[in-house]
Amino acid sequence: MLSVIEFMKKKSLPLLDFVSSNYKDVKLDKVLLIASQHILESQRLMFEYFIEKGLKPKNIFLIGKCYSTNRDVIKRFQKMGIYVSPKSESFDQNLSFDEQFEGYTRELLDYINKVVNLKNYDRVIILEDGGSLLSYANRILKDTRNIIGIEQTSAGYEKLKNIKLDFPVINVARSYAKLKVESPIIAKTCIERLKSSLSRLKLKPKSILIIGAGAVGNAIYEELNSNFLVKRYDLDSNLSDYKNESLKAILGEFDMIIGSTGKEIIDISLYKYLKDDAILVSVSSSDREFSAVNLRKMIDKKITCHDDLKVKSWYLLNGGFPINFDGAEDSASSEKIQITLALLFASLCLAVKQNYRKGLIDLEKNTQNQIIDEFGKL
Numbered sequence: 270m271l272s273v274i275e276f277m278k279k280k281s282l283p284l285l286d287f288v289s290s291n292y293k294d295v296k297l298d299k300v301l302l303i304a305s306q307h308i309l310e311s312q313r314l315m316f317e318y319f320i321e322k323g324l325k326p327k328n329i330f331l332i333g334k335c336y337s338t339n340r341d342v343i344k345r346f347q348k349m350g351i352y353v354s355p356k357s358e359s360f361d362q363n364l365s366f367d368e369q370f371e372g373y374t375r376e377l378l379d380y381i382n383k384v385v386n387l388k389n390y391d392r393v394i395i396l397e398d399g400g401s402l403l404s405y406a407n408r409i410l411k412d413t414r415n416i417i418g419i420e421q422t423s424a425g426y427e428k429l430k431n432i433k434l435d436f437p438v439i440n441v442a443r444s445y446a447k448l449k450v451e452s453p454i455i456a457k458t459c460i461e462r463l464k465s466s467l468s469r470l471k472l473k474p475k476s477i478l479i480i481g482a483g484a485v486g487n488a489i490y491e492e493l494n495s496n497f498l499v500k501r502y503d504l505d506s507n508l509s510d511y512k513n514e515s516l517k518a519i520l521g522e523f524d525m526i527i528g529s530t531g532k533e534i535i536d537i538s539l540y541k542y543l544k545d546d547a548i549l550v551s552v553s554s555s556d557r558e559f560s561a562v563n564l565r566k567m568i569d570k571k572i573t574c575h576d577d578l579k580v581k582s583w584y585l586l587n588g589g590f591p592i593n594f595d596g597a598e599d600s601a602s603s604e605k606i607q608i609t610l611a612l613l614f615a616s617l618c619l620a621v622k623q624n625y626r627k628g629l630i631d632l633e634k635n636t637q638n639q640i641i642d643e644f645g646k647l
Contacts, residue, residue, distance in 0.1 A: 426442040564589065
């Protein structure tokens with residue numbers, strides 16, 4: 270009879286097969302995994318690979334984010350025997366998401382700390398998307414000798430880089446493999462979802478301002494520049510089309526603002542400088558870019574995190590959350606996004622195999638190059 274995992278597994282991912290074969294000697298049977306991840310089908314497939322390496326489903330604790338969680342995929346994770354935080358779908362339109370999620374991750378870690386003896390495991394690995402779990406673990410966990418973290422987002426890296434960490438954290442977020450290869454994939458997915466939203470709302474912007482010309486912002490610029498008037502605004506003048514102008518001085522020139530900084534770029538004091546019918550689109554993390562909670566508070570009806578909103582004279586797409594997450598089972602296809610999954614899988618194997626110093630650790634270049642080369646062959 271097939272196991273639950275064998276029954277549910279519909280397909281393999283060649284790049285994850287490659288990583289698995291590269292770490293044949295790695296076993297995860299004595300690992301506890303605490304993860305903050307998108308609860309999407311591509312991530313579920315990645316967890317199957319972890320389990321095939323020996324990770325026991327009962328030793329996995331997972332929390333998702335409302336804007337990148339699919340309810341059907343939650344059920345699949347639960348059928349696999351994995352604990353999924355009941356707060357993974359929670360959303361309060363009158364609170365900033367970061368404020369909500371900080372509380373949810375603390376609740377999860379406090380719960381784990383009560384029901385599990387962390388000393389019983391060779392490794393306690395915290396697989397993180399955003400830095401909340403890792404920063405709180407660094408505060409409350411007293412014996413950190415068997416703990417190692419993996420951070421996959423730039424926003425999480427920014428949260429952790431100035432903290433004195435009591436355990437190692439593998440920095441996938443700023444690896445050149447992720448920035449170079451993943452960013453164009455994310456950009457294309459964002460643009461596909463954006464075009465769909467604009468068509469549905471019958472909006473036809475002509476001028477676009479991209480705030481934040483990092484890896485994703487610049488990839489979006491390259492995709493849009495041939496069909497729209499597109500400008501980039503960045504605090505780094507080498508990346509910006511503007512050198513001395515303030516943001517408020519130029520906001521009113523554009524039909525659409527795309528936020529790609531991972532930070533709050535337009536707060537309540539800057540709304541008055543926006544053009545009438547301005548369209549606000551986030552392509553980063555959470556709902557920070559436009560201080561979206563302040564706009565949602567102006568709505569007098571109950572909404573979901575994926576609603577497109579007309580607030581006063583402006584449009585806030587996808588509730589202020591990243592446009593590439595719309596509640597579907599996947600943001601990008603697992604075949605396309607498997608390079609990110611492979612980097613995380615390799616990092617998990619290295620976390621078991623290697624002994625690292627405390628603090629942020631760059632993902633090994635050889636590992637990155639192997640994955641990039643193999644991805645190029647597919």
